[in-house]
Amino acid sequence: MNDFMILAPDVKVALGAGMPVVALESTIITHGMPYPQNLETAQAVEAEIRAAGAVPATMAVMGGKIRIGLEATYLEALAQAKDVMKVSRADLAVALATGAVGATTVAATMICAAMVGIKVFATGGIGGVHQGAEDSFDISADLREFAETPVTVVAAGAKAILDLPKTLETLETLGVPVIAYGQDAFPAFWSRDSGLPAPLRMDHPAEIAAAHRTRQALGLPGGQLVTNPIPEADELSRDMLSPLIAQAQAEADAAGVTGKAVTPFLLQRLFELTEGRTLAANIALVKNNARLGAAIAKELAAP
Numbered sequence: 001m002n003d004f005m006i007l008a009p010d011v012k013v014a015l016g017a018g019m020p021v022v023a024l025e026s027t028i029i030t031h032g033m034p035y036p037q038n039l040e041t042a043q044a045v046e047a048e049i050r051a052a053g054a055v056p057a058t059m060a061v062m063g064g065k066i067r068i069g070l071e072a073t074y075l076e077a078l079a080q081a082k083d084v085m086k087v088s089r090a091d092l093a094v095a096l097a098t099g100a101v102g103a104t105t106v107a108a109t110m111i112c113a114a115m116v117g118i119k120v121f122a123t124g125g126i127g128g129v130h131q132g133a134e135d136s137f138d139i140s141a142d143l144r145e146f147a148e149t150p151v152t153v154v155a156a157g158a159k160a161i162l163d164l165p166k167t168l169e170t171l172e173t174l175g176v177p178v179i180a181y182g183q184d185a186f187p188a189f190w191s192r193d194s195g196l197p198a199p200l201r202m203d204h205p206a207e208i209a210a211a212h213r214t215r216q217a218l219g220l221p222g223g224q225l226v227t228n229p230i231p232e233a234d235e236l237s238r239d240m241l242s243p244l245i246a247q248a249q250a251e252a253d254a255a256g257v258t259g260k261a262v263t264p265f266l267l268q269r270l271f272e273l274t275e276g277r278t279l280a281a282n283i284a285l286v287k288n289n290a291r292l293g294a295a296i297a298k299e300l301a302a303p
């Protein structure tokens with residue numbers, strides 16, 4: 001713990017008592033979804049975690065502090081804030097030192113969670129290797145975070161706008177366990193199956209918790225990625241999406257979009273090209289991940 005962290009009262013109580021806590025990121029709120037769906041989703045995801053018997057801890061940087069758990073007024077302010085900084089590992093100290101309003105990415109959320117002893121984090125999709133990375137070198141800082149920071153992250157795979165084979169290869173190089181939950185395939189965010197096999201599979205939250213504990217006991221640094229497929233009723237077909245993803249990527253290239261702006265640009269274009277269907281799917285999959293995250297956190301909290 002350090003002077004930069006402020007824990008919400010319920011998170012503080014839960015961590016002190018060894019109760020299950022699930023971390024949540026905030027970039028998905030500020031850069032991943034439009035208002036007011038972003039606020040409604042953030043609230044619904046927190047409610048899923050509470051209903052499952054765990055305490056949610058949404059992270060953000062505000063007023064020179066890392067907030068671990070956002071009380072209602074902070075969550076509402078963040079969801080409507082303009083020009084929010086997208087804070088990854090590289091940005092965290094600068095965001096705090098300048099007093100910026102910042103939303104945490106997967107990487108930064110893992111760092112903040114680990115600082116206060118939160119073991120599980122649920123999100124939508126992680127960042128990864130972008131298409132054309134052989135030229136752009138655009139590889140999300142999320143990937144290396146898994147090699148370093150001991151948090152189990154539940155996601156619906158990596159976002160389908162990415163180069164998924166290269167993303168899986170990079171995770172393997174970094175020594176990150178990629179564990180598919182309840183199926184053999186690596187999911188593709190809005191779709192259940194990317195067409196690629198996942199390297200590992202587990203079917204029960206208790207097994208995932210045991211793997212987390214074992215990694216710690218062995219002294220291996222880093223976390224694990226648990227990929228949870230979007231519920232069948234909510235999935236979008238890969239065949240429908242793939243030409244639209246190609247179109248969005250071509251537009252990003254033509255417009256010269258680079259760096260941190262790439263992921264928000266592609267997600268926004270997919271939202272427009274599918275008339276909002278990617279957003280509905282995104283909301284469903286995040287809630288689903290919150291439920292699994294809570295189940296794993298409960299197993300890890302059990303004596």
Ligand code: PSU
Nearest residue numbers: 027028032105106124125127140260263
């Ligand atoms: N998934 C979403 N929406 C998002 C993100 C993920 O559905 O906005 C965010 C996450 O915070 C992730 C980040 O860590 O995008 C990755 O950004 P980049 O590719 O610039 O590393």
Ligand code: MN
Nearest residue numbers: 138139140259
């Ligand atoms: Mn990037």
